[in-house]
Amino acid sequence: MSPRILVVEDEPDIAAIVVDYLRHAGYTVEHQAEGRAALASIVAAPPDLTLLDIMLPGMDGLDILRQARRHTQHPIIMLTARVEEVDRLIGLELGADDYICKPFSPREVVARVKAVLRRSAAAQEPPTATTTVAALVLDESHWQATLHGTPLHLTRREFKLLQVLARQRGRIFSRAQLLDQAYDDTLDVNERAIDSHIKNLRKKLKAASGDDTDWIRSVYGVGFALDPAASN
Numbered sequence: 329m330s331p332r333i334l335v336v337e338d339e340p341d342i343a344a345i346v347v348d349y350l351r352h353a354g355y356t357v358e359h360q361a362e363g364r365a366a367l368a369s370i371v372a373a374p375p376d377l378t379l380l381d382i383m384l385p386g387m388d389g390l391d392i393l394r395q396a397r398r399h400t401q402h403p404i405i406m407l408t409a410r411v412e413e414v415d416r417l418i419g420l421e422l423g424a425d426d427y428i429c430k431p432f433s434p435r436e437v438v439a440r441v442k443a444v445l446r447r448s449a450a451a452q453e454p455p456t457a458t459t460t461v462a463a464l465v466l467d468e469s470h471w472q473a474t475l476h477g478t479p480l481h482l483t484r485r486e487f488k489l490l491q492v493l494a495r496q497r498g499r500i501f502s503r504a505q506l507l508d509q510a511y512d513d514t515l516d517v518n519e520r521a522i523d524s525h526i527k528n529l530r531k532k533l534k535a536a537s538g539d540d541t542d543w544i545r546s547v548y549g550v551g552f553a554l555d556p557a558a559s560n
Contacts, residue, residue, distance in 0.1 A: 331376035331445055332356045336366040336392070337407060338384050342430075346379065349434040350441065363387030367395055374400040377445055379437070382408040382419075390418060397423045401484065403444045407432075421524045423483040459494045462556060464533075464543070466491055475536035482532065485510070489525050493544065493554035502551040526552055 333350050337343040338361045350357045358375070360366035363386035370378060370392070378396075382389035393404060406419045409430040419427060425444050428437060459466040463476045471487050473480040482490065489510040493501065501509075503519035511521075526544055533543040543556045 330354050330356050332358065333441065334366070334369065334375040334378045335359045336363075336378060336384065336389070337361065337381045339381075345434050346437055349438050353438045353442075355441070361385075363389070363392055367392045370396045371399045374402045377403045377405065377441060377448070379405050379407055379441070380424075382406060390422065393419065393422045393424060397483070403448045405440060405444060420485065420521050421528060423485075425484070459491060461494045461497050461554060463537075464494065464556075466494055475533060476538070478536040480532045480536055482529070486525050486529055486532075489522070490529055490554070493552065498553055498555045500545075500547050500551050500553045505551070522552075 333355045335343055335346050335350070335357060337346065337359070340361075343359055343361065347357045347359055358369070360369055361384075363384040365386070366380070366384070367387060380389045380392060384392070389406060389408070393406070396404065401423075403425045404423070405426040405428060406424045407428050407430065408419075425447075426440055428440055457468050459468065464473065465475075466473045466487070468491070471482075471484060473482055473487060473490060489506060492506060492509045493499075503522045506522050507519060526546075530542060530544055534541070537543070541556050543554060545553045545555045547553065
């Protein structure tokens with residue numbers, strides 16, 4: 329069975345073109361034009377991938393993304409006419425897998441969909457490694473992390489970032505190095521995205537540790553390292 333793609337877009341011309349190109353590429357495609365109906369569809373039967381516009385009637389795309397991530401971790405690509413960096417960072421922080429800014433080529437959309445689906449399929453293939461740093465355990469076969477046995481509920485991007493840091497505990501990674509190792513090169517992100525995800529990781533690690541230990545050390549002007557002992 330071909331992957332099922334949900335296109336959430338309220339502009340009829342754009343939706344028709346995207347749906348047509350995806351169907352010609354061999355995907356099963358569904359379309360929603362209203363925000364609340366789209367969220368209900370995602371929660372009831374998560375597709376293999378969602379193309380989600382930000383500006384929608386009923387409920388905007390960022391609210392849909394936020395609520396959808398409480399129920400499913402399937403890939404979501406944001407479609408947006410907003411070019412402000414803060415909008416991209418908010419989407420990434422909430423768990424978007426990629427961003428495509430309008431106007432775009434329908435062929436680019438198909439290429440991005442293929443790339444994200446490949447990454448998603450690869451993520452589901454169980455690797456053999458488990459990374460452990462003190463009480464922090466990263467189960468790479470299930471993309472799950474626990475601290476003192478407490479699940480951290482990380483997005484895939486947060487997990488990948490923590491994985492890079494944990495595999496070389498104490499090493500200081502620059503933002504550019506983290507972007508290179510923890511992000512796919514098709515993502516429309518910059519080094520500011522690292523700061524957003526580090527902030528989220530710190531918050532989740534502190535909540536699970538139950539104390540003031542700061543697992544991620546910042547080195548001003550250089551970068552970040554996973555080194556909980558440095559804060560003790």
